[in-house]
Amino acid sequence: MDEQEVIKKFLYVNRKAPYGTIYALESLEVVLIGAAFDQDVSLAFIDDGVYQLKNNQQTSVTSGIGMKDFSKTYRALEDYDVEKLYVDKKSMEERGLTKDDLIVNVEILEDAQMAEMMEQQDVVLSF
Amino acid sequence: MKFGILVNEGPYQHQASDSAYQFTKAALEKGHEIYRVFFYHDGVNNASRLTVPPQDDRHIVNRWSELSKAHNLDLVVCIAAAQRRGMLDENEAKRQGKDSNNLAEGFRISGLGQLIEAGIQSERLIVFGD
Amino acid sequence: MLHTINKSPFEANSLETCLRFVRAGHSVLLFEDGIYGALKGTRFESLITNSLKSYKFYVLTPDIEARGMRTENVIDGIEPVDYAGFVDLAANNERVQAWL
Numbered sequence: 001m002d003e004q005e006v007i008k009k010f011l012y013v014n015r016k017a018p019y020g021t022i023y024a025l026e027s028l029e030v031v032l033i034g035a036a037f038d039q040d041v042s043l044a045f046i047d048d049g050v051y052q053l054k055n056n057q058q059t060s061v062t063s064g065i066g067m068k069d070f071s072k073t074y075r076a077l078e079d080y081d082v083e084k085l086y087v088d089k090k091s092m093e094e095r096g097l098t099k100d101d102l103i104v105n106v107e108i109l110e111d112a113q114m115a116e117m118m119e120q121q122d123v124v125l126s127f
Numbered sequence: 128m129k130f131g132i133l134v135n136e137g138p139y140q141h142q143a144s145d146s147a148y149q150f151t152k153a154a155l156e157k158g159h160e161i162y163r164v165f166f167y168h169d170g171v172n173n174a175s176r177l178t179v180p181p182q183d184d185r186h187i188v189n190r191w192s193e194l195s196k197a198h199n200l201d202l203v204v205c206i207a208a209a210q211r212r213g214m215l216d217e218n219e220a221k222r223q224g225k226d227s228n229n230l231a232e233g234f235r236i237s238g239l240g241q242l243i244e245a246g247i248q249s250e251r252l253i254v255f256g257d
Numbered sequence: 258m259l260h261t262i263n264k265s266p267f268e269a270n271s272l273e274t275c276l277r278f279v280r281a282g283h284s285v286l287l288f289e290d291g292i293y294g295a296l297k298g299t300r301f302e303s304l305i306t307n308s309l310k311s312y313k314f315y316v317l318t319p320d321i322e323a324r325g326m327r328t329e330n331v332i333d334g335i336e337p338v339d340y341a342g343f344v345d346l347a348a349n350n351e352r353v354q355a356w357l
Contacts, residue, residue, distance in 0.1 A: 006247050015274070015357070026168055029207060033239035037247065047274055090277070115278040119258065123246040124354040126254045127135065127168070128348040135357070142289045146263070149319070150347075153340035159348070251347050253261075254355035 008122035009040045014049035016127070018071070019059070024052045025070050027127035032073070035080035042084040042117065043077075045106070050091045055103040074104045088114060130154055131249030132164040133242065135256030137172035138187035139180070144173050147255040148190055155198050163201040163245040164191075166234075168256070171209040174202070174234040188231050195233030202234045203241045258282075259350035263289035263357065266301045271356040276304070279312050286338070286346055288317035292324060295335050302332060309334040317343060 012031055018024040034041065045053060057071040058064055077083070085106040092098065092108060099108065109117065118124070132151055136143035151161055166173050178188045195202050204214060210223070216236050220228035230236060246252050260279060266272040272287075272294045279285060285308075287295045294301050295316040305314065314335040318328060321337070328337045338346065347353050 008247055010243075010246060013354070015271075022168060026208060030167075030239050030242060034243045037240065037243045039243070039247065047270060111277045115280050118278055118354065119280060122352060123252050124254075124352060125133065125242075125246070125252070126256065126355040126357050130347070142263070146289060149340045150343055154344045154347075157341060157344055159344065251353055253347055253353050254357070256263075256355065256357040 005038070007039055009042070009120055010034065011118065011121040011124045012041070012043045013124060013126045014043065014045050014052055015047040017048040017051040018054075018057070019065060019067055023127040024049075025068075027125070028070060028073055030125065030127075031077065031082055032080060035082055038081075041082045042086060042121070043082065044086045044088070044114065044117070045091070046088040046114075047091050050087055050095060050097060053085075053087065053102045053104060053106065054097070055101060057103075071103050077104070086114065086117060128154075129160045129162050129248070129250045131162045131245035131252040133245075133252060133254045133256075134164060134166045134170040134173060135168045135254065137169035138175075138178065140169065141257050143255040143257060144170065144187055144191075145185075147253075148187070148194070150253065150255070151200075152194065155194075161198070161200055162249045163203055163241065165242045165245055166202070166204045167208050167239075167242065169208075169212065171204045171212055171214045174204045174209075174214055174231050176229050176231040192231050192233035200233070204230070204234050204236045205242070206236050206238055209236055258284075259346050259353045260285045261353060261355045262287050262291035262294065263355070265290040265293040266299075267293065272301065273304075275356040276308055279308070281311060284313040284315060284346060284350060286315045286317065286343065287335075288320050288343070290320075292316055292320045292326070295321070295331050296326060297330055297332050305332050305335070315342070315346060 059069040087106045134147045216230040264271045318337045
């Protein structure tokens with residue numbers, strides 16, 4: 001008889017801006033590798049973490065900061081069956097951002113909704 | 128209780144590794160199980176065999192090695208983060224054509240899947256970072 | 258849920274952000290530089306005192322003492338714990354969320 005595969009709800013919490021530190025990139029790498037484990041994955045972007053999803057990121061080697069632009073990878077997440085991307089409403093508003101500023105489709109959540117979503121999770125990874 | 132531990136920062140620079148160590152030690156003393164300690168981001172530097180900290184302060188790397196030995200802990204260093212930061216075991220060094228390796232005793236290098244697996248298999252995952 | 262906060266509220270907004278998502282029955286542990294949020298006489302005292310009406314707060318004593326404070330300096334209602342207590346908190350809550 002096959003062993004029942006455990007499926008847990010994994011939440012990745014992102015609160016830091018991209019490029020200033022490596023947390024955005026390396027947390028995304030965990031999500032990508034983690035996709036192979038067929039768990040129930042959600043991503044939350046709060047505080048400066050919302051900037052990770054900003055469109056128009058340009059990191060040219062010749063004239064820019066010379067770092068790899070990994071923002072397009074957020075668009076590829078749905079190919080990995082990672083589709084639950086939640087963004088904190090207050091963080092967006094504080095930063096003058098709207099959905100149109102983002103590179104990928106997200107669900108914008110109020111505090112109570114985000115808290116409710118967090119309450120459903122089994123494992124929370126913070127970076 | 129079966130605990131998984133994630134250490135996101137390197138030795139000395141942040142208190143994360145210390146806090147993780149103290150937590151792990153306390154958990155073991157209480158009879159809990161540590162499923163795995165996973166080192167990510169700069170946390171991979173907790174596995175450097177080459178650290179020479181001042182004699183009058185704690186030796187973070189050795190402390191982890193000793194705890195690992197005493198309790199048969201699984202201390203895993205993420206290969207992707209390790210490669211970025213120049214943390215290599217003998218095999219990796221050979222594979223990458225590097226003239227040296229620097230992984231301390233008690234640690235092993237493996238993939239990010241080990242972190243996910245720790246999340247799946249542990250009852251609690253605790254993150255220590257910045 | 259056990260929320261852990263390791264940054265000083267003067268340095269990072271981890272405490273403030275965490276408190277937006279805490280719910281009834283949750284616990285909050287202040288440790289490392291997060292202990293500064295547990296002290297009497299700071300501009301965060303009323304935020305904590307208010308939150309204490311709804312949630313349980315804990316502070317890691319070794320981190321308080323390391324920084325030259327003592328449990329007498331801690332806001333009334335915040336329970337001091339040691340590392341063994343931290344382990345108990347982690348074990349007794351269904352999951353742990355780190356606010357880095």
